[in-house]
Amino acid sequence: MSRPFDAIVIGAGQAGPPLAGRLTTAGMSVALIERHLFGGTCVNTGCMPTKTLVASAYAAHLARRAADYGVMLDAPPRIDMARVKARADAVSANSRAGIEGWLRAMKGCTVLKGHARFVGPDTVSVGEERLTAPRIFIDVGGRVLVPSLPGIDEVPYLTNSSLLSVDHVPEHLIIVGGSYVGLEFAQIYRRFGAEVTVVEMTARLVGHEDEDVSQAIREILEGEGITIRTSAECIRLAPHAGGVAVGLDCTEGDPEIVGSHVLLAAGRRPNTDDLGLDKAGVGVDPRGYIQVDDFLATNVPGIWALGECNGRGAFTHTAYNDFEIVAANLLDGEARQVSDRILGYALYIDPPLGRVGMTDSQARASGRPLLGAQRPMSRVGRAIEKGETQGFMKIVVDAETRRILGATILGTGGDEAIHGVIDIMNAGALYTVLQRAVPIHPTVSELIPTMLGELQPIR
Ligand SMILES: Cc1cc2nc3c(=O)[nH]c(=O)nc-3n(C[C@H](O)[C@H](O)[C@H](O)COP(=O)(O)OP(=O)(O)OC[C@H]3O[C@@H](n4cnc5c(N)ncnc54)[C@H](O)[C@@H]3O)c2cc1C
Numbered sequence: 001m002s003r004p005f006d007a008i009v010i011g012a013g014q015a016g017p018p019l020a021g022r023l024t025t026a027g028m029s030v031a032l033i034e035r036h037l038f039g040g041t042c043v044n045t046g047c048m049p050t051k052t053l054v055a056s057a058y059a060a061h062l063a064r065r066a067a068d069y070g071v072m073l074d075a076p077p078r079i080d081m082a083r084v085k086a087r088a089d090a091v092s093a094n095s096r097a098g099i100e101g102w103l104r105a106m107k108g109c110t111v112l113k114g115h116a117r118f119v120g121p122d123t124v125s126v127g128e129e130r131l132t133a134p135r136i137f138i139d140v141g142g143r144v145l146v147p148s149l150p151g152i153d154e155v156p157y158l159t160n161s162s163l164l165s166v167d168h169v170p171e172h173l174i175i176v177g178g179s180y181v182g183l184e185f186a187q188i189y190r191r192f193g194a195e196v197t198v199v200e201m202t203a204r205l206v207g208h209e210d211e212d213v214s215q216a217i218r219e220i221l222e223g224e225g226i227t228i229r230t231s232a233e234c235i236r237l238a239p240h241a242g243g244v245a246v247g248l249d250c251t252e253g254d255p256e257i258v259g260s261h262v263l264l265a266a267g268r269r270p271n272t273d274d275l276g277l278d279k280a281g282v283g284v285d286p287r288g289y290i291q292v293d294d295f296l297a298t299n300v301p302g303i304w305a306l307g308e309c310n311g312r313g314a315f316t317h318t319a320y321n322d323f324e325i326v327a328a329n330l331l332d333g334e335a336r337q338v339s340d341r342i343l344g345y346a347l348y349i350d351p352p353l354g355r356v357g358m359t360d361s362q363a364r365a366s367g368r369p370l371l372g373a374q375r376p377m378s379r380v381g382r383a384i385e386k387g388e389t390q391g392f393m394k395i396v397v398d399a400e401t402r403r404i405l406g407a408t409i410l411g412t413g414g415d416e417a418i419h420g421v422i423d424i425m426n427a428g429a430l431y432t433v434l435q436r437a438v439p440i441h442p443t444v445s446e447l448i449p450t451m452l453g454e455l456q457p458i459r
Helices: 016-025 040-044 047-064 081-105 180-191 211-223 316-331 360-365 381-386 414-427 431-435 447-452
Strands: 007-010 030-034 109-113 116-120 123-126 129-132 135-138 142-144 172-176 195-199 227-229 233-240 243-249 256-259 261-264 268-270 303-305 344-347 353-357 370-376 392-398 404-410 456-458
Touching (some): 007 016, 016 081, 016 316, 040 081, 047 081, 047 180, 081 109, 172 180, 172 243, 180 195, 180 344, 195 243, 195 256, 211 404, 243 261, 344 414, 353 414, 360 392, 360 404, 370 447, 392 414, 414 431
Parallel strands (some): 007 030, 030 109, 135 303, 172 195, 172 261
Antiparallel strands (some): 142 268, 233 243, 243 256, 353 404, 370 392, 370 456, 392 404
16 A cells, blocks of 8 residues: 655755645645655755864864964964864754754654655655655755775775764875865865875866866965875775875876875765666666756656756755755746756865856857956955955956856855855846946955956957
């Protein structure tokens, strides 16, 4: 016997819970299934604990620099990793409990703990139970990709999840992967006092950003004593008396380094391999991401995929926006599409990288006539006053339509200041609207209109 519902939601990550909220408010009976921790990656092993650690690392960094501000500390700061960890754990636990409590109290929502698997296009099993519904929403997220490196099975390694359980500072943390997750952890642990080496297979860090951004980030991290090894081909791992030996063929530097711990941060994979998608006939791409159309519907009528598992976004805000799109289309008679989304995101090193829209190289590749401008953070009053002048901001505009195509703020407050550009791009307004705004002084944002006044043709 199957238990019938109006809708089934698989996964209590970033899209599932708010969707359950909208569906039940609309009068539907909803089964929400979660196999592990309520709140998913962001709350438990992603954004929230890591940004809490970023804040602790920033405090340590500022304490070390206190004398620069005329604040004299009697002794160098000491990291109590158990307290740092307890703070991050508490932030996650509060959020997790809030989401679970909200779902369990939600009228019309039945919460089931367990692993959901399709047994047919409208039927899902959870343990011994069978649930059926005409609408099924998949929000199963992703997990770390374990690359098939030689020796990977012979050494202990950490992931973004297991590193959060470590309550001491590793002596030497080797991080495989020089993109978002890897770089955030690199700076966090360096500031906590670890020796840190980042090993990146490609020629530069955060390879999908412009080269000048990659280079500036490298300089910021190297300036704090992090060793960066790019073009690291043939990475191999082996047990070593001192921890783990990592062999790498780089154009320069030692062919082998030894670390006390290794963190894998070389990508993510969707949690779709054990979901019975074949039983429902739901199509996936070669990497396992569920294929969806612009409305997030799969190839099977009545089944949608939201969040990281559909490969259309790898962020909490994109997962949440997926919920908004699906809910608006199903319940409000709208026709919202993923392709309408203007993507913004941040890399939470310090100073942070705030980004929106195209990179310069993407804008150039589009073949449009372009205008661009740049400003170093050393010419931003707010940054000078804060003593945080690393980085730069830049913007690229379509010379014909006079609309902003993309912007980058690598600098203090960059994750917040970028929203001025995000907002104007979403409004579909000409860049001159932002140029003529009267921003607050002193802020990082106030230099965006100034920069727009300095646009020059770029090629
Ligand atoms: C270290 C790190 C830092 C990050 N920092 C940021 C950041 O600062 N900003 C940002 O925007 N993004 C960040 N992200 C990415 C962000 O966490 C994810 O993009 C976001 O959580 C995706 O949400 P989701 O709903 O798609 O999936 P998830 O949050 O992963 O939720 C999926 C849920 O589904 C459950 N589930 C999976 N399979 C099943 C099944 N078969 N049955 C039942 N339940 C199942 C899982 O247990 C999980 O709870 C970070 C990620 C990492 C790893």
